[in-house]
Amino acid sequence: MSKLRPNGVVAILTDFGTVDHFVGVVKGKILQELKAGQMPLFIDITHEIPPQNIVAGALKLKFSYKYFPKGTIFLAIVDPGVGSQRRAIVVETEDYFFVGPDNGLFSLVLMETKPRVVYEILTEIVLKPPYSATFHGRDLFAPAVALLLCGVPLSEWAKIIDSNELVSLDIYEPEPISGGYRLQIIDIDRFGNLITNLSQELLGERKAKVVINGQEIRIVRTYSDAERGEVVALFSSEGLLEIAVREGSAKEFFGQKLPEIFVFINS
Amino acid sequence: MSKLRPNGVVAILTDFGTVDHFVGVVKGKILQELKAGQMPLFIDITHEIPPQNIVAGALKLKFSYKYFPKGTIFLAIVDPGVGSQRRAIVVETEDYFFVGPDNGLFSLVLMETKPRVVYEILTEIVLKPPYSATFHGRDLFAPAVALLLCGVPLSEWAKIIDSNELVSLDIYEPEPISGGYRLQIIDIDRFGNLITNLSQELLGERKAKVVINGQEIRIVRTYSDAERGEVVALFSSEGLLEIAVREGSAKEFFGQKLPEIFVFINS
């Protein structure tokens, strides 16, 4: 088993927003802790996770990580428990490092790719006074990322823990009903598409029909197969069934009340 | 004719927004396809082009490209036709590469700087399964940018096409009327300035007066030449006539109903 090394890419996902200075300060702090001349490449995944919404953060991370090169460090911070006893962790998988709080944020990723080693960051070593009780992104996680980038052995600033003890989130599988599934909307994207929890994998080769608020809609391959303004279902770029309106927004179409969505298997 | 080489800078303009993971994933995918150690410099132009608004994207790109160094790759994705038969292209000009859909997004730029060679990306080569029918930014354009950055000859993954066949947008020139022009508002910026389609070039040395909703306003050189709260006209940093309110927002001043703007040439 060859040793995984950081490739210099740090991909960051938070609920910090971009109105404040928080994200810039986290990056500054990482740079401050590196050796002179070391230049990582920061990639922002998103900082617009709704405040303290761990599930939303876990989903976006699951949708993203596999498109990054081997050795990427993912720094993910959605951390309502900051300052409490929740653990700070580093998870090493076959291809990646994940750094952040142990609150389930990584659990959807870790259903797809097994952890190789899980570490708890030793705060008594990494958190240097004076530090804030509310901004571990700057005072704890940024230095941890810098230690990784500098190649300081994890044994010096973290201890191995049991991966089965990690906090994990409930998975939202579609609810089986007679003849099919009742779906849940787990995300709404910028274009107003409603992303459901039915994966292409679960459906497999079975033919299905999609019923939304009592009306059947077409399953198409891509947006441009729909008529302008038509409500359709299609598989998203993440392999999940989504509801879309061609050249419009399904979110606006359905308004405040999210629609009920069923999938029935053709037999 | 010396060969244009990428300089490592990738400037990105999309309608993806920053709430989702889309932009981060596109960058991740580019990195994933590069050789170990290759580190491009990503510059975000904007990701807040209104969804599927090709004209807005084309304008912002036209306002931006010439300030980047020679060899920059522009990756521009506003792509309502994703998954349809619309072509994916690479346009090489004297100084730059442009990568994106052939839907007019580059046409305003190409009125100013002639294409040297135009290529259609061979999707059967670049689009590797499994791929999504709705996210060509990740599955088609990102790999194309990586191929450019790696120096893989375009002849291996694209074919030359006729630049006269590119989709182009209608240009919005000011409408000539008796004694002057009726202007159109083509953009509203963050500060609420209303950007019109009258260029300093078109006006030339001629003296003019600006009439907005029936009232003449002053033409000033810069915001600080206006009184606080005064509505004035001035030439924007892109050389277009704009309507501004000193220490205020012209957009808020005029509210929902955009004003009628005329320019009369003094004779």
Add this chain to the structure above:
Amino acid sequence: MSKLRPNGVVAILTDFGTVDHFVGVVKGKILQELKAGQMPLFIDITHEIPPQNIVAGALKLKFSYKYFPKGTIFLAIVDPGVGSQRRAIVVETEDYFFVGPDNGLFSLVLMETKPRVVYEILTEIVLKPPYSATFHGRDLFAPAVALLLCGVPLSEWAKIIDSNELVSLDIYEPEPISGGYRLQIIDIDRFGNLITNLSQELLGERKAKVVINGQEIRIVRTYSDAERGEVVALFSSEGLLEIAVREGSAKEFFGQKLPEIFVFINS
């Protein structure tokens, strides 16, 4: 006194927003003026300073700069006086360079870290025609940053001025009242926390109680010490007293009318 050299990091704070192309163009312009192969690392602190709000910009900069490595160039542009006679400056401190307009934007930083040398940028040298009277970010400050990065001596494009002549902002110290202080809210962050002007330093070891709209609230160490929905006071990551609601937003809790906040010293 050893000479301070740029480390290649350019941290940028503006009121430009991210909807337009302005920030991308400033970065492009810096790159365009560098030597081939020179690759700075751009860090966005924030671009969402409310338009022309110099105080907000000065605060966010003060909250951020000290977490960046020695040699960082801070480019800060909140510039209502663009095109007027306001000076364009470079401030060199022990550890950093600051580039931007002389309108008080740097004054809160310079209360903490003394300027070593202050320069006025010679616009007749740095501002190259054709230039815009309204976009000095692109036409003046970006070239100045590039000159710094290229190591061109400041004596060639700037002149030393007296640091006592710099424009400075009024400082918002808490107003002393009988038995304590009346606080002011100086910032509201993404999470709806209300940041006041009472620093932990000013309070020192003294015990205090916080009264908000006539009701005493608890001072806690971290968000997770509060009950869900409880209004509490705690010291922010910048060492200022803030009002927070656990798993909620103090901003939403108090609505339109900002609360009155007093601190009384226990004697």
